[in-house]
Amino acid sequence: MTAINPVTDLTVEGDVAIVTLNSPPVNALSQKVREGLHAAFQQACADGAAKAVVLICEGRTFIAGADITEFGGAMGGPSLQDVQDAIEGCSKPVVAAIHGTALGGGLEVALCCHYRVAVPSAKVGLPEVNIGLLPGAGGTQRLPRIVGVEKALQMVTSGEHVPAKAALEMGLVDELVDEGKLRDGAVAYAKKVIAENRPLRKVxxxxxxxxxxxxxxxxxxxxxxxxxxxxxxxxxxENNIKAVEAAVNLPFDEGLKQERKLFNELMMGPQSAAQRYYFFAERQAQKIPDVGDDVATIPIKSVGIIGAGTMGGGIAMNFANAGIDVKIVEVKPEALERGLGVVRKNYERTASRGGITAQQVEERMGRIKGTLSMEDLADVDLVIEAVFERMDIKKDIFANLDRICKPGAILGTNTSGLNINEIASATKRPESVIGLHFFSPANVMKLLEIVRADHTSKEVIATSMKLAKQIGKIAVLVGVCPGFVGNRILGARQREAQKLVMEGAMPWDIDRVLYDFGFPMGPFAMSDLAGLDIGWVKERSKGESIRDVLCEMDRRGQKTGAGYYDYDENRNAKPSPVTEKIINDFIVKSGRNPRKISDEEILERCIYPMINEGAKILEEGKALRASDIDVVWVNGYGWPVYRGGPMFYGDQIGPDKVLAKMKEFEATMGDVFKPAALLEKMVAEGTTFAKLPANPRIL
Structure with a gap:
């Protein structure tokens, strides 16, 4: 064996040279890896004893992709294309031996090998689109030459990971070899290629x-x-599509040049910068400064849910999907039956679309048991309360849980903004109480705000973070304050949206501006979708708000065919003259004069207060990092990932410009726009949200 460099070895076994890469954790294509591969293939291809070459990787995976930390900077040593040329131009057949994942640059390297074998558990793909890029090392040119144009378009625009069996069927892999025997299987395949005198197949x-x-x-x-x-x-x-078009319409080398041009457009643009930032932000959110990997976690084998409504049922589905037994508690038999019925319908709808099998429907329903007695939660490892947002009800439930639940059980609340310290005060074990704020629909939405109360133990926090991953959620640790992080910032946006309406902007104007910014829908369209009557009580309504009047007219949103908007039979929305008259009547009644409001002001009034509120959250220590706030908003509220999140967007605008605009608004519209002290300090020091150090812990 010859050590080419610290991460690459070359061995010749009989007439097969084996290049072995070992660069933990994922064999990313760093400068050291590129140097090792380039030198190893030059040497292997020149070795007279070798008639074929196998490329294999140590550790848990084949080359999992490029080293993203190098993006945007000067890359030293041989380029990835230099490595690919050395592999593809080798005069001897080269076999890639794939396990784990061959993604992005990893698959692009494998596509330069003349043959590819893989273990059945391996996956391949070109996921660059997920960080706002396209495969920039020939992926868009070689992939359609193997799998065809339509499949290539699907793969590069979705970033899907293709299982080895499917890769074999589409020709991306030439042979599957037994798990645990990849090296032997790859060498045997190389020997077969030599014995059969197969040609060098250049994709x-x-x-x-x-x-x-x-x-x-x-x-x-x-x-x-x-x-x-x-x-x-x-x-x-779109750039990925154009690159595949180039593969079809141009000679290969010209297609490579067009691919590189399209890649550079994305690399130098704001969207990829935002998506690459978010890629690391999501991973950073899992790191809690004062809760290290050495903190013990609590085994969670059974879960209790209090409340079988929309939230409770959705939460239960997450655990059942992960193979964890669930008990749902309701007060009335009809409410329990209705809740379990909704869960079954949700599963059956997924099965009808091919998402799961009929057998899986029954298996998952079999893990969910209903009960009318909280006493049945005595042996569960975790309880999550998901009832009405009333402090008295929640405190009563937690007092009972304190009495019923076994020592060490975690007591979680799904409250969306109530004081968890007060809820915990109803127990004699506040260290076991934590906020687990799921987002609706809980079986679909990825975000889980994990709320650390004053006395929540590190073990409970560590368990909750681990459990979130187990049930497929993206968890962010936040602190106790009204609305926590997500809803608190949402409140700043909603406040301005409502004020803008009373100044002359119509709901559809505001919704259009935010939709064009990248949100799935604006605040008024969202209200119509959710139902304007959520939390509204007819008997207490006094017609004091636009929403009151709409509800009193039975305009309660999409479900009644009218809300802020009018809807046709297919729920297509159009601006409503009824709503416009109601708004104008309110404006006249208030003594104001409506004015024309520009799209620019609408966007600034809705977005800048969100950034300012995020700064207040950081200065109060209710979030660990600015990037954690961005993870909350991308996953829980539809902030477009290609804009990074509200705090990243604030950096892109410039904290000085945000501050200046907030001061301008404060001077003309009052103290509600008062800039956060942290924002003032950042501008004075010339720093950004991205450069702020992480808080040592949630306060």
Missing amino acids: RDNDDKIQEAKGKPEIFENFRKANARKFRGFMAP
């Missing part, structure tokens, strides 16, 4: 699959139309 030279698409621009136009909604606002999918 770049195979034009058969792309010939089928030549002269058929409708393939690309139809794909664009079919995915227009999904791709809305994103630049990367």
Whole structure:
């Protein structure tokens, strides 16, 4: 064995040279890796004893992709293309031996090998679109030459990870070898290639699959139309499509040049910067400064849910999906039956779309048991309360849980903003109490705000963070304050949206500006979707707000065919003259004169207070990092990931510009726009949210 460099070895076994890469944790294509591979292949291809070469990786995976930390900077040593040229241009057949994942640059390297074998558990893909990029090392040029244009378009615009069996069927992999025997299987395959005197199969030279698409621009136009909604606002999918078009319409080397041009457009643009920032932000959110990996976690094998309504049922589904037994408690038999019925319908709807099998429906329903007695929660490891947002009800429930639940059980509340310290005061074990704020629909939404109360133990925090991952959630640790992080910032936006309406902007004007910014929908369309009567009580209504009047007129949103908007039978919205008259009547009654409000002001009035509120949250220590706030808003509220999050967006605008605008608004519209002290301090020191140190712990 010859050590090429610290991460690359070369061994010759008989007539097969084996290049072994070992660069933990995921063999990313760093400068050291590129140097090792380039030198190893030059040496292996020049070795007279070797008639074939195998590329294999140590550790848990094949090359999992590029080293993202190098993006945007000067890259030293041989380029990735230099490595690929050394592999593809080798005069001897090269076999890639794939386990774990071959993603992005990893698959692009494998595509330069003449043959590919994989273990059945391996996955391959080109997920660059997820960080606002396209495969920039020939992926968009080689992939369609193997799998065809339509499948290539799907893969590069979705970033999907393709299982080895499917990769075999589409020709991305030539043979599957037994798990645990990858090295032997790859060497045996290389020997077979030698014995059969197979040709060097360069993917770049195979034009058969792309010939089928030549002269058929409708393939690309139809794909664009079919995915227009999904791709809305994103630049990367379109550049990926254009790159595959180049593979069809240009010679290979010209296609590579076009791919590089399109890649550089994205790399230098704001969207990829935001998506790469978010990639690291989501991972950073899992790191709690004062709760290290050495903190013990509590085994969670059974969970109790109090409340079988929309939230309780959705929460239960998350645990059942993960193989954890659930008991749901309700007060009345009909409420319990109705709640379990909704859960079953949700599962059956997923099964009808092919998401799960009928057997899985029954298996998951079998893990969920209903009960009318809280006493049945005596043996569960975790309880999550999901009832009405009333402090007296919650404190009564927690007092009972304190009496009923076994020592060491975690007592969680799904409150969306009540004081968890007060809830915990109803127990003799406040260290076991934590906020577990799921977002509706809880079985779909990815975000889980984990709320640390004053006495919550580190073990309970560590368990909750681990459990969130187990049930497929993205968890962010936050502190106790009204609305926590997400709803507190939402409140700042909603306040300004309502005020803008009373100044002359129509709901559809505000919704349009925020939709064009990248949100799935604006605040008024969202209210119509959720139902204007949530929390509204007819008997107590006094017609004092626009919402009151709409509800009194039975305009309660999409479900009644009218709310802020009018809806047709397919729930398509259009501006409502009824709503416009109600708004104008309120404005006249208030003694104000409506004015024309620009789109720019609407956006600034809605977004800048959100950034300012985030700064207040940070200065109060209710979030560990600015990036944690961004993770909350991307996953829980539909902030467009290609804008990074409200705090990242604040940095992109410039904290000085945000501060100046907040001061301008404060001077003309009052103290509600008073800038956060932290924002003032940042501007004085010339720093940004991204450069703020993490808080040592949630306060």
